[in-house]
Amino acid sequence: MSNAPSSAMKTIKATARIGDIRAFAGFGAVSVGCLIFLYAPIVFLAAYSFNDGRSVSRWSGFSFRWYATVFGNENIQTAALNSVIIAIIAATVSTLLALGAAVATVNRRASGGEAAYLVLTFPLMVPEIVTAVASLVFFVAIGISLGFVTILMAHIVFCIPFAYLPIKARLEGLDASLPAAAADLYASPARAFARITLPLLVPGLLSGWLLAFIISLDDFIITALVAGPGATTLPLHIYGMLRLGMTPEVNAISTLMLGASTVLVLVSALIGKIGHKH
Amino acid sequence: MRTSASLSISRSSERMQGSTEKSRFRDARQDTIAAEVKGLSKVYNAGSARPYEALKNFHLSIHANEFFTLLGPSGCGKTTLLRILGGFETLSAGTCTIFGQDVSRLPPEARPVNTVFQQYALFPHMTVRRNIAFGLEMLGIARAETERTVERMLELVHMTEYADRKPETMSGGQRQRVALARALAPRPKLLLLDEPLSALDLKLRQKMRLELKALQRETGITFIFVTHDQEEALAMSDRIAVIDQGRLQQVGTPEEIYEHPESRFVADFIGESNLLDARVSGLIGGEATLTVEGFADIRTSIEWPLVVGQIVSLSIRPERLVMREAGKEACSGTARVVARTYLGNAVEYHLMAGSQTLTARAPRGGLRGLLDFAPGDEVGVGFEPGSIKVLLS
Numbered sequence: 001m002s003n004a005p006s007s008a009m010k011t012i013k014a015t016a017r018i019g020d021i022r023a024f025a026g027f028g029a030v031s032v033g034c035l036i037f038l039y040a041p042i043v044f045l046a047a048y049s050f051n052d053g054r055s056v057s058r059w060s061g062f063s064f065r066w067y068a069t070v071f072g073n074e075n076i077q078t079a080a081l082n083s084v085i086i087a088i089i090a091a092t093v094s095t096l097l098a099l100g101a102a103v104a105t106v107n108r109r110a111s112g113g114e115a116a117y118l119v120l121t122f123p124l125m126v127p128e129i130v131t132a133v134a135s136l137v138f139f140v141a142i143g144i145s146l147g148f149v150t151i152l153m154a155h156i157v158f159c160i161p162f163a164y165l166p167i168k169a170r171l172e173g174l175d176a177s178l179p180a181a182a183a184d185l186y187a188s189p190a191r192a193f194a195r196i197t198l199p200l201l202v203p204g205l206l207s208g209w210l211l212a213f214i215i216s217l218d219d220f221i222i223t224a225l226v227a228g229p230g231a232t233t234l235p236l237h238i239y240g241m242l243r244l245g246m247t248p249e250v251n252a253i254s255t256l257m258l259g260a261s262t263v264l265v266l267v268s269a270l271i272g273k274i275g276h277k278h
Numbered sequence: 279m280r281t282s283a284s285l286s287i288s289r290s291s292e293r294m295q296g297s298t299e300k301s302r303f304r305d306a307r308q309d310t311i312a313a314e315v316k317g318l319s320k321v322y323n324a325g326s327a328r329p330y331e332a333l334k335n336f337h338l339s340i341h342a343n344e345f346f347t348l349l350g351p352s353g354c355g356k357t358t359l360l361r362i363l364g365g366f367e368t369l370s371a372g373t374c375t376i377f378g379q380d381v382s383r384l385p386p387e388a389r390p391v392n393t394v395f396q397q398y399a400l401f402p403h404m405t406v407r408r409n410i411a412f413g414l415e416m417l418g419i420a421r422a423e424t425e426r427t428v429e430r431m432l433e434l435v436h437m438t439e440y441a442d443r444k445p446e447t448m449s450g451g452q453r454q455r456v457a458l459a460r461a462l463a464p465r466p467k468l469l470l471l472d473e474p475l476s477a478l479d480l481k482l483r484q485k486m487r488l489e490l491k492a493l494q495r496e497t498g499i500t501f502i503f504v505t506h507d508q509e510e511a512l513a514m515s516d517r518i519a520v521i522d523q524g525r526l527q528q529v530g531t532p533e534e535i536y537e538h539p540e541s542r543f544v545a546d547f548i549g550e551s552n553l554l555d556a557r558v559s560g561l562i563g564g565e566a567t568l569t570v571e572g573f574a575d576i577r578t579s580i581e582w583p584l585v586v587g588q589i590v591s592l593s594i595r596p597e598r599l600v601m602r603e604a605g606k607e608a609c610s611g612t613a614r615v616v617a618r619t620y621l622g623n624a625v626e627y628h629l630m631a632g633s634q635t636l637t638a639r640a641p642r643g644g645l646r647g648l649l650d651f652a653p654g655d656e657v658g659v660g661f662e663p664g665s666i667k668v669l670l671s
């Protein structure tokens with residue numbers, strides 16, 4: 001009797017040891033190597049944004065001068081404003097469209113549900129350059145002049161699958177008996193959606209929106225092809241600056257963008273955590 | 279006590295009279311039909327290669343004010359029937375009426391019916407109070423009246439102190455009570471309960487049985503309760519419908535169902551039953567003589583037409599099988615004890631009589647509980663008068 005629990009404990013411990021990746025030789029070294037490879041360039045970039053000199057590889061003292069340059073540069077400000085406006089509109093519109101798509105396809109057994117799911121998520125697997133060229137050719141073919149509007153349209157379209165996935169996941173996790181209970185308690189389908197489904201989808205909507213926002217904010221390839229001569233976004237502007245020569249100003253903009261997206265990701269994770277409790 | 283294989287006719291007619299009297303009383307009180315299904319069928323995947331008929335030509339009437347239970351093994355169609363009544367499932371054929379109104383094609387929100395879901399389906403983003411108020415709000419009831427009703431419901435299910443909590447912070451039993459209050463608040467004409475006790479532990483389940491029954495009496499609302507637990511059904515119901523493989527097997531009071539099963543399935547499913555194969559060897563007047571291998575012939579009154587030579591099943595409850603010391607008293611047969619199981623309040627014996635296995639259960643410390651047998655003992659077996667039911671095989 002008394003040794004039964006202890007032997008069960010032993011089995012659990014043994015299983016844990018077998019499944020534990022730390023048991024492999026060299027695990028520690030490989031993981032440290034990977035972390036350095038991932039983060040060293042970023043740390044380096046951020047550090048040199050505070051360099052006093054013009055070099056991005058030789059340290060000559062601490063200063064905020066490149067940040068001052070960035071904030072004083074009207075072109076950068078215009079590009080950044082464009083990027084943020086495009087990202088906000090693209091994220092909002094694509095999230096709304098993705099919400100509709102998710103609600104329509106949540107029951108995959110419904111006619112065409114599976115096909116709709118594949119059609120919606122397939123763009124994630126298409127090489128971005130293909131989407132970029134296709135968008136460009138399409139806009140030229142139908143005669144829309146390239147500029148702010150074409151960037152916006154392209155961003156809305158490629159953001160849809162990114163917004164769709166978290167909403168869809170959240171919707172699938174919802175207890176199907178909740179809308180049924182609402183209907184049972186005399187709520188019409190529209191009111192059941194507004195009062196029950198939509199509030200419970202909020203965490204999925206927020207993370208879908210944030211994902212779409214970040215994807216839109218740092219897109220380069222598609223934007224570069226459909227931007228045309230006039231319009232520019234922050235990634236396009238940074239690329240343009242690089243062609244004129246590397247200065248810590250580029251480091252400063254990049255560090256600012258890094259800070260902004262880190263905050264967004266943290267907020268998104270926090271929302272996910274709160275949403276998970278429900 | 280005398281052991282006899284023949285049934286006393288007077289006793290059985292006495293009982294018949296008793297039950298008619300009782301049902302007349304019930305009819306006077308509950309002559310309104312709360313829900314009725316006629317010729318109801320439900321076919322899943324109709325038109326496909328493998329259609330599945332969940333309900334087959336179903337007829338059922340449920341009286342107003344009744345605690346009515348749909349009982350059957352899982353997959354028998356009882357939940358499908360409940361979902362059809364609630365409007366969550368369409369019906370393939372037949373009609374479904376609630377207090378005279380044909381609701382066959384109405385969506386759930388247009389039916390005067392509320393449901394307690396198996397996993398309660400409480401709205402996780404709302405407090406207990408808002409959950410209970412939801413149905414009233416959707417009906418457009420004035421705010422002041424809604425608040426009053428919610429308070430009354432909270433008191434009814436003893437949840438007043440939890441009114442501002444969210445469902446996720448509560449135990450299964452508490453959620454159960456909230457689900458009940460939420461479904462009762464709009465005063466539905468029918469309350470549908472889909473195995474609401476199955477997620478609770480045994481102690482709580484037994485307590486909730488009593489509470490549910492009391493709640494039904496207090497509110498006067500017709501309850502339709504789905505369960506696969508026969509003990510639950512017997513304990514709570516005014517009437518039970520036993521369902522198997524999409525077909526209605528029997529409808530009756532718990533006593534009728536337990537004491538007078540009409541089919542082998544009902545006898546086997548409700549409680550435990552010894553089922554013996556027998557042959558009709560003679561018919562005289564209202565009595566039949568039945569031959570069972572290893573036993574003296576049994577004489578019993580006939581409830582349905584039989585013919586000589588017909589093979590039937592005999593059903594007898596373990597607690598009504600009498601064991602005697604072999605050879606000392608006249609018995610209808612002998613058997614050997616195969617196993618003895620101590621159950622606390624009773625002892626169960628597994629017996630072999632010829633090629634047939636029997637189960638007998640004797641209460642401990644009862645008037646006759648002094649006899650005890652061990653595996654290997656030869657015993658005499660008798661049947662209590664009135665304990666044998668003839669079932670068509």
